[in-house]
Amino acid sequence: MCTSIALTTKDTYIGRNLDLEYAFGEKVVITPRQFPLQFHKMPALETHQAIIGMASVAEGYPLYAEGVNESGVYMAGLNFPGNAYYPPEGGAGEALAPYELIPWLLGTCKTAAEAAEHMKRIPLLGVPFRPDMPLAPLHWHIADRHGAFVAEPVAEGVKVYPDPVGVLTNNPPFPFHRTNLTQYRGLSAAQPDNTLDPALELPTFGQGMGAIGLPGDWSPASRYIRTAFCKRNSVCENSEESSVSQFFHLLDTVAMPRGAVRTPEGNCDITRYSCCINTATGTYYYKTYDNCAITAVALTEERRAGDRLLEFPLDTRLRITFQEG
Numbered sequence: 001m002c003t004s005i006a007l008t009t010k011d012t013y014i015g016r017n018l019d020l021e022y023a024f025g026e027k028v029v030i031t032p033r034q035f036p037l038q039f040h041k042m043p044a045l046e047t048h049q050a051i052i053g054m055a056s057v058a059e060g061y062p063l064y065a066e067g068v069n070e071s072g073v074y075m076a077g078l079n080f081p082g083n084a085y086y087p088p089e090g091g092a093g094e095a096l097a098p099y100e101l102i103p104w105l106l107g108t109c110k111t112a113a114e115a116a117e118h119m120k121r122i123p124l125l126g127v128p129f130r131p132d133m134p135l136a137p138l139h140w141h142i143a144d145r146h147g148a149f150v151a152e153p154v155a156e157g158v159k160v161y162p163d164p165v166g167v168l169t170n171n172p173p174f175p176f177h178r179t180n181l182t183q184y185r186g187l188s189a190a191q192p193d194n195t196l197d198p199a200l201e202l203p204t205f206g207q208g209m210g211a212i213g214l215p216g217d218w219s220p221a222s223r224y225i226r227t228a229f230c231k232r233n234s235v236c237e238n239s240e241e242s243s244v245s246q247f248f249h250l251l252d253t254v255a256m257p258r259g260a261v262r263t264p265e266g267n268c269d270i271t272r273y274s275c276c277i278n279t280a281t282g283t284y285y286y287k288t289y290d291n292c293a294i295t296a297v298a299l300t301e302e303r304r305a306g307d308r309l310l311e312f313p314l315d316t317r318l319r320i321t322f323q324e325g
């Protein structure tokens, strides 16, 4: 499962936890403006906006889990099994395969609203990248500094919702999560009033008691509520360091430590990586399960301008610094 967040401090920061029991060949990949992108049913993009994000590269093609373009538009795919539906054959006109969405939309769109409009308009095409690669059952978080959207491909078509909370997890479909939030409307970061019986002495005996009832498990519904609560109450200083640090703390509240979440096959679902992207600069910050220090890849002008994919293998090694004095 996964959790995606859009947070505005001095800039807008967007990113996600990627929770999975196996590696998918992930690395930070920059698709520069002149790298030609091919599509099944759309004309090739010979030149487009540069994209930075986490992807596996297959036959020279960037298969993104999430990315940001140079206009600061973000798009992330999150698991949506049992609900995601892709029509097996598109018509004669335009269509995009699920793995083509991030390259095409981030290659062409200047705003998240524009990408959301395309999601409503362009039919999806249920074609995998390769016959031996399954179609990933996904829904998408789309965001920029102006706001966020959720796009869900279901049997009736692609549904696009505005997302004023700025959070997405996994199943069930998005309207459930919005309704479910109402059940937690009484939670507070402040100490609770004694509304139970003001005549009784019920002094609080520790901090944090206003959030009693905040779900602590890793189910998608609980991660949604926990992230929405922590994001809503988030405070940080007006600096890059403080914003990035805060963003990773928010993701940490829903990260999966190995062993706590088992798949039906008995494998451990873990947070393989967490990322935070500054949409104003395109800087991609990440940490991995073992390397909890933050590593960054900058989207420099030189890197934006090329014609070859730039691949940055993840720095996954934990380093422990022993202090001398």
Ligand SMILES: C[C@H](CCC(=O)NCCS(=O)(=O)O)[C@H]1CC[C@H]2[C@@H]3[C@H](O)C[C@@H]4C[C@H](O)CC[C@]4(C)[C@H]3C[C@H](O)[C@]12C
Pocket: 001, 002, 018, 019, 020, 021, 024, 056, 063, 064, 065, 066, 077, 078, 079, 080, 081, 098, 099, 128, 129, 133, 134, 135, 136, 137, 138, 170, 263, 269
């Ligand atoms: C599994 C990832 C979503 C994370 C998540 O929600 N995991 C939950 C696992 S579970 O429900 O708890 O079992 C998704 C997000 C993006 C996906 C990848 C992207 O869609 C790009 C390609 C698409 C290809 O069809 C399959 C490989 C792939 C490289 C995908 C592998 C995998 O399905 C990814 C990495």
